[in-house]
Amino acid sequence: MIGAGYVGLVSAACFSEFGWTVTCIDKDTDRIAQLNSGKVPIFEPGLDNLVERNRSADRLRFSTDLHTAVASADLIFLAVGTPMRRGDGHADLSYIFSAVEEIAPHLQAFTVITTKSTVPVGTSREIELKLKQLRPDADFVVCSNPEFLREGSAIQDFTHPDRVLVGCDDERARVIMERLYKPLTLRNAPIMFVGRESAELAKYAANSFLAMKISFINEIADLCSEVGADVQEVANAVGADGRIGDKFLHPGPGYGGSCFPKDVSALIRIGRENRAPISLIEQVQSINDERKISMAGRIEKAAGGSVRDKIIAVLGVTFKPNTDDMREAPSIVIVPMLQEKGATIRIYDPQGRKHGEDMLPGVIWADSALDAAQGADIAVILTEWNELRALDLETLKDKMRGDVLVDLRNIYRPELVAEAGFRYQSIGRPSD
Ligand code: UDX
Numbered sequence: 371m372i373g374a375g376y377v378g379l380v381s382a383a384c385f386s387e388f389g390w391t392v393t394c395i396d397k398d399t400d401r402i403a404q405l406n407s408g409k410v411p412i413f414e415p416g417l418d419n420l421v422e423r424n425r426s427a428d429r430l431r432f433s434t435d436l437h438t439a440v441a442s443a444d445l446i447f448l449a450v451g452t453p454m455r456r457g458d459g460h461a462d463l464s465y466i467f468s469a470v471e472e473i474a475p476h477l478q479a480f481t482v483i484t485t486k487s488t489v490p491v492g493t494s495r496e497i498e499l500k501l502k503q504l505r506p507d508a509d510f511v512v513c514s515n516p517e518f519l520r521e522g523s524a525i526q527d528f529t530h531p532d533r534v535l536v537g538c539d540d541e542r543a544r545v546i547m548e549r550l551y552k553p554l555t556l557r558n559a560p561i562m563f564v565g566r567e568s569a570e571l572a573k574y575a576a577n578s579f580l581a582m583k584i585s586f587i588n589e590i591a592d593l594c595s596e597v598g599a600d601v602q603e604v605a606n607a608v609g610a611d612g613r614i615g616d617k618f619l620h621p622g623p624g625y626g627g628s629c630f631p632k633d634v635s636a637l638i639r640i641g642r643e644n645r646a647p648i649s650l651i652e653q654v655q656s657i658n659d660e661r662k663i664s665m666a667g668r669i670e671k672a673a674g675g676s677v678r679d680k681i682i683a684v685l686g687v688t689f690k691p692n693t694d695d696m697r698e699a700p701s702i703v704i705v706p707m708l709q710e711k712g713a714t715i716r717i718y719d720p721q722g723r724k725h726g727e728d729m730l731p732g733v734i735w736a737d738s739a740l741d742a743a744q745g746a747d748i749a750v751i752l753t754e755w756n757e758l759r760a761l762d763l764e765t766l767k768d769k770m771r772g773d774v775l776v777d778l779r780n781i782y783r784p785e786l787v788a789e790a791g792f793r794y795q796s797i798g799r800p801s802d
Contacts, residue, residue, distance in 0.1 A: 371447045372436065372469050374401055376412055376524065376628070376695075377486055377517055378449030383420040384528040386430035388553040393431045393439040405432040413694035413721050416525045436469075440476040445546060447515070448497075449486040452632075459635035461490050470497050474504035482543045484513045488573050488633060491640055494537060494566040511543040514566045516573035521627065522692030529554070534561040537569025574640065577633040578651045583618040584625045585657040591621035591798025601798030602780060621797045623700035623752060623778045624661040626689030631658075631698045662700045665778060666707035672776045672795035673748050678712030681771065683746035685739050686753025686779075687722040687730065694721035696729050700778075701752050705730050718742035720755055740769050747772030754779040763790035 371382040374396035382394040396402050404411050408425070410418040424430035433439060440446060450465035466489065473483070483501070485494055498512040514537030519527045534554060536547050544563055548555070555561050564572070591601040601621050609616025625631070634655050641648040670677050687701035688694060696702065701722075705715055715733040719726065723735050736742035739758060743749055743766050751758060759781045767773065767790050775782075775792040784801035787794040795802055 371395065371449055371486075372473070373447075373449035373451065373465075373487070374398070374405065374411075374432065375449065375451060376414070376521060377519065378447070379405075379410070379412065379421070380414060380417060380519060380524040380528060381447065381449060381486055381517065383417060383424060383430060384525060385550070386424035386427075387420060387529075388550075389429070390550065391429050391431075392424075393433055393443070395433055395436045395439055397434065399434055402432045402434050413724075414524050415522065415692055420525060436472050437476045440473045440481075441478050443481060444479075445550060446473060446481060446483045447486045448483065452487045452489055453628075454632040454635050459639040461488070461632070461636045463489065463493065466493065466497070467500065470500050471504065474501055474508075477501075477505055477508040477510055480509045480511075480542065482511050482513060482546050484515045484547075485570075486515055486517055488516055488577075488629070488636075489514070489570060490636060491567050491570045491574075493570060511538070511540040512566075513538040513540075513543050513547065514569040515547070516569060518573075518576065521695055522690060530557075531559050534559060535569050535572060536561060536563050537566035538563055539565060571640075574633050574637040577630055578637045578648070578654065580618050581625055581630045581634050581658070582651065582654045584620075584622070584630075585654040585661075587619045587621050588624065588661055588797075589657060594798035595802045598800045599798075600800055604798075621780065622754075623665045623704065624658045626698040626700055626702075628695060628697040631655075634658075662703040663707070665700060665704045666711065668778075668795070669704070669708065669748065669750055669776050670711060672793070673772075673774050676711070677708055677748065680713050680747040681745055682708055682713045682715050683736075683739075683742040683744075683749045683770070684715055684717045684733075685719075685742060685749060685751050685758050686755050687717055687719045687726050688753050691753055691755045694724050696722060696725045699753075701726075702729060704752065705733065709733075713748075716742040716744070716746060719753065720757060722753075740765060743769040746770045748774040748776060751775075751777045751779050751781055754781050763787060763792070767791050 371378045371394045374394045382392045386392045401411050410421050448469055450469050452461045455462045494512045494514045534551050538544050551561050594601040605619040609619050638652050689699035716736050717733050718736045718739045773792050775794050777796040780796045784794055
């Protein structure tokens with residue numbers, strides 16, 4: 371497994387749990403040293419136990435020595451980052467191709483090289499061409515095996531997938547990939563073998579479709595506010611239709627994370643470059659970008675029109691609960707805008723401080739939600755951490771100086787918030 375990030379580390383640990391011997395490689399010597407000392411550098415529920423169990427069984431190894439690992443590998447996964455290149459929406463494939471150049475000299479017996487990272491359509495074929503140039507003599511096949519892991523539930527998603535998707539047009543590789551995933555297919559998780567371009571495109575299409583559901587319900591929520599409908603009721607009624615499904619119909623401040631924004635951008639780029647624009651997804655992206663920006667104005671309005679010299683308690687800043695990841699989180703847009711409008715920001719997030727400290731300068735970090743609320747005029751729920759759902763609203767109100775509660779994730783019931791004496795602003799509900 372080349373890459374010990376969110377995808378590589380979870381995949382390596384899960385494959386070793388299946389009984390395979392996995393060497394996880396990363397250039398980052400600190401990260402490998404941490405892993406070899408039993409520390410897991412990312413927050414993912416259950417990952418530390420999984421890593422520890424398999425490391426002590428010597429099924430899971432961590433190393434910076436790519437050469438030795440490659441020489442003895444039957445299967446090589448490329449799970450390095452493919453970040454969005456700032457400005458042009460392209461996926462940056464430099465890490466992928468530098469890994470390809472590093473493995474080329476060390477290929478020995480027949481080897482299956484598989485992209486796990488999300489890559490633009492055609493990348494597997496490009497990797498194959500590159501490797502053939504570097505090693506015309508080597509016996510290898512390049513496949514695509516995109517993952518559908520959600521941060522915060524990555525192990526569950528890996529071990530209980532709706533499907534395993536493999537882009538592969540070589541019989542030998544198919545046999546190896548079937549063996550690799552046997553433990554899952556025994557649990558009748560279907561393994562789908564498709565063309566490599568289909569697998570690569572399906573990954574972007576799946577993420578973009580999910581992002582579309584989110585932008586859709588976010589716009590419906592704003593209409594609900596205007597017509598006195600309740601977006602939760604509308605979402606439940608719509609989601610009850612088996613053709614639609616009730617997942618990813620929760621309104622919020624917009625989607626974030628390291629995947630949706632990047633994959634939506636890349637699909638838009640791929641569509642444009644191939645003269646088949648995905649205009650629907652272009653609209654999904656602009657709805658989402660504008661929504662994050664509009665949230666600061668919504669908070670300002672709930673505060674009576676101005677947040678100047680106001681203290682705002684922001685509860686939750688990670689892009690979603692059960693992660694420490696702040697990439698493209700709505701808070702990265704909303705908090706600085708509130709600061710520009712003259713507000714003082716106090717933040718509590720169970721895991722957000724680790725990366726938030728340098729991504730959100732000039733804020734006061736609190737150790738609990740009640741601590742953040744101390745003396746605040748306004749409290750804002752940005753991320754629906756479970757512990758924020760259990761807050762004692764009366765106590766929260768007593769800590770505050772003001773009485774405005776803005777809930778951008780609809781985690782509270784309006785009547786209970788009113789009882790606690792708050793002026794309550796949520797998303798798409800008649801009480802707004
Ligand atoms: C996503 C895909 O779900 C996963 O299959 C893919 O492999 C990686 O990208 P992830 O980004 O980890 O996973 O988180 P996800 O749970 O999908 O949430 C993404 C964003 O959408 C978050 O900001 C979340 O707050 C937001 N979201 C999600 C909503 O606003 N409403 C919803 O109903 C669901």
